[in-house]
Amino acid sequence: MDLNWALIAPVIILEFILMIVALVDVIKSDDTNGPKWLWVLVILFIGFLGPILYFVIGRKR
Amino acid sequence: MSLVTVTDLTKHFADNTAVNNVSLSIDKGKCIALLGPNGAGKTTTIKMLAGLLKPTFGTIQFEGSEERDYRNLIGYLPQYPAFYRWMTGKEYLVYAAELSGLPDGEAKEKAEELLKMMGIEEAAKRRISTYSGGMKQRLGLAQAMIHDPKLLILDEPVSALDPVGRYEVLEMIRKLKEKTTILFSTHILHDAEEVSDDIYIIRNGEIVLSGTLQELQEEHQQPVIVIETAEKNEEWLGQLETYAFVANVASTRAEIRIEVNDVDEARNQILKDILSFNIKVKTFKVGYTSLEDLFIKKVTE
């Protein structure tokens, strides 16, 4: 399969940015809803919805 | 001169009457304590004053303000102040000031001034989520003060604090008293005695007693004779209650408290009784009931 990486790269970069921002935030935060290590796993392994889930329900308001 | 006149304030909820015919007169420059046990209706009264609850009936009249919306004249600190955790202390104060109509520059100045006054200026640029309970209470006082309100309403301002925090906040209230009129609620008599001029004792939604601190001390104190004995003499206790000069007798196993109307007559008769009944007296004390006794009597009777 002949993928045009120039086109796919922006998507990958976006997902990467989301993941990094979420990871930095989870590590920096004093407290999360639920165990921290679980959120790290969620952010790393559930595709781009992982960081979103963290931002919506993981962070303490 | 009355700053606020509250008349017949009443609040019915679906299943109970939380506040019933409460009338208050808040004099300018005074510090008023609303004193009562938990669940007496203090918070409900305060929420009605702050405009967060609608009275079932009754009126709240601000001096010289015909407007129905007097919210800018009051500063309100709830029992559990809740802030935006993501804001810094200073940001919150500026936001509060701007919402109360202070122009941008003035809001910032005022915020800095109050942070300093409350002693939390080093924490000004920290997120509120990192604040301790005492710091939040000071920030709460600061936001209540920021628009120079005519009346400061504080709901249980010290009850959630440890002894040190409690002392500090009471000192703060003493300081604020110089500048503005204060109404605060508490369930602890000591707090009311410390800083207030006028006291309203509230119980089951009704004002059961009110007056200045001095009036209450003078008018409602009663002479009391306290006798500590080695053993209880039921016969004599029975006889005591028949005397005309006795208002009330309360006894524990070792101690008898006799509230009397005429001290001299009472003293003579009781001393005679002690001999004739052969009471083994350890101590004999003539004194006056304290405000504490009055408070306990009023909220339990």
Next chain:
Amino acid sequence: MGQWFILFKKECMESWRNYKWLWMPSVFLILGLMQPITTYYLPDILATAGELPEGSEISIPIPPAPDVIAATFGQFSQIGILVLVLASMGIVAGERASGTASMILARPVSRFSFISAKWAAMLLLTWLSYLVGYAGSWYYTFLLIGEVEATNAIGAFFVYGLWLTFAVTLTVFFSTILKNAGIVAFLSIGSLLVISALSHTLTKLLAWSPGRLSVHASSIVSTGEGADHFFLALSVSIGIIIVLLILAYYLFKQKELVE
């Protein structure tokens, strides 16, 4: 500075600190870009999956460009709406539950400003995220599949955006009358699903429904014109949005703030 704008600015700042300004546009952009990419590579993907019998020629026609945009709306209607509901479920409910609202409303703040500033700030974020995602989809469709006429694409953008506006308004409405953000999300998503499903089956009876807006948007992107009863659905949707907002204010005004 007017009081409404102070409230509005605070909402925007909160969204910024909550990273909403980062993740909401990202989600829409990812969805928008992925649709043309998967459409373009679908034949290849199927070929490598190797499930087809030996010797059979694969001929999956690449759909016309407007259909790819319409499919993007489909993506936005699922994950996009989910994200919007999750982002706005606590907007009023959270403040009532935590007690921050009573400290603000003890100041001379009108309850209409309080609600409408939140609603407007959420819509700004929604439209911006949607714009980014839509523009991405349009551009990638142009690169990989083909051109879509600009006036059609822009017209469809606004019509579908109205459906998203409806979704946000409905969530804000539930958030105003209920205290629990979870229940707000559940009710919002539930009613949006029902409205959407009913509007796609009972096309005649519910010709006026905001749930038909996505059908009209898809039609506009390919033909330049909405489906039957387009203007009816358009005006009724705008009407419902306004009514929901006013109703939210009215019910909020009656609310007593006891924590």
